[in-house]
Amino acid sequence: MNVRNFSHWLIPIILGVSGVVIFMATRIIIPDLGAILTGFVWTLIPYFFPPTVSYKIKNHNIFTKFLRLYDPLRGIPQSESNGIRYYNSQAQLPTFDSILEIKGLKQIDILSISSHLLLIGFNKRIEEALNDGIIFNFLLLNPKSEYVKIQSQNFGGGKNLDKQIIQSLEILSDIKSNIDNKSKNNLSVKLYNKQIGKGIMIVSLEKESWIKFQTYIIGSDSSSRNNEASYEKDNAVFYKNYLNVYNKIANEAIDFNDIELI
Numbered sequence: 001m002n003v004r005n006f007s008h009w010l011i012p013i014i015l016g017v018s019g020v021v022i023f024m025a026t027r028i029i030i031p032d033l034g035a036i037l038t039g040f041v042w043t044l045i046p047y048f049f050p051p052t053v054s055y056k057i058k059n060h061n062i063f064t065k066f067l068r069l070y071d072p073l074r075g076i077p078q079s080e081s082n083g084i085r086y087y088n089s090q091a092q093l094p095t096f097d098s099i100l101e102i103k104g105l106k107q108i109d110i111l112s113i114s115s116h117l118l119l120i121g122f123n124k125r126i127e128e129a130l131n132d133g134i135i136f137n138f139l140l141l142n143p144k145s146e147y148v149k150i151q152s153q154n155f156g157g158g159k160n161l162d163k164q165i166i167q168s169l170e171i172l173s174d175i176k177s178n179i180d181n182k183s184k185n186n187l188s189v190k191l192y193n194k195q196i197g198k199g200i201m202i203v204s205l206e207k208e209s210w211i212k213f214q215t216y217i218i219g220s221d222s223s224s225r226n227n228e229a230s231y232e233k234d235n236a237v238f239y240k241n242y243l244n245v246y247n248k249i250a251n252e253a254i255d256f257n258d259i260e261l262i
Contacts, residue, residue: 073229082235083230100125108137108203109136111139111246113161114165123174135186139246139249140191172256194249210229210230
């Protein structure tokens with residue numbers, strides 16, 4: 001490359017490097033502003049590229065991975081405040097598929113009434129993740145519990161809630177029987193016997209943890225419930241409060257294998 005050609009590229013290179021430095025400094029010094037800028041840019045990408053291309057831009061390129069611009073646990077929040085993201089519908093949440101694809105994923109803990117839709121839609125993906133070493137802990141309502149009738153009010157079509165829970169447990173049993181023997185300990189299923197007002201999901205990564213809860217409302221369905229989520233580093237109080245709720249129920253729950261359902 002001669003001097004003239006080099007000088008032709010020198011200014012764009014300097015501007016590009018300067019832009020990267022400024023952007024990274026913004027994310028470190030003013031995290032909220034960095035999050036806003038990232039969200040703005042990432043929201044615009046689908047408008048300029050088809051879905052398959054925008055997915056690759058967001059997930060599978062060195063620039064994105066190096067700068068950590070893409071947050072697979074972000075979704076499209078309605079609003080953000082104090083490190084907490086607020087979602088008004090299921091469509092705004094990060095997808096379960098995107099969660100399972102996160103590099104460094106270690107464990108997923110789920111407190112739910114039935115997890116019925118999740119298990120029907122992702123049973124094979126959960127099998128694959130378990131075989132890959134990911135740990136799953138499920139806390140579901142005991143289908144024989146006195147609280148089944150009460151909790152069924154939280155669903156638009158919850159008349160057969162006990163049957164939905166039993167079907168979820170059957171799916172989990174099938175998953176456990178299908179995975180490798182060395183992976184069977186990666187799956188834990190417990191049943192609790194109480195009324196809950198919120199479902200909780202905890203995602204543990206190599207270097208950070210994230211927690212989300214959804215509020216159960218009488219007559220609601222999973223697509224329209226309000227959700228709130230935060231990384232531990234972004235709001236430690238929020239994270240700890242709901243982690244304590246999860247742990248309290250987990251400590252009182254009984255292993256699924258210890259309960260006769262039929």
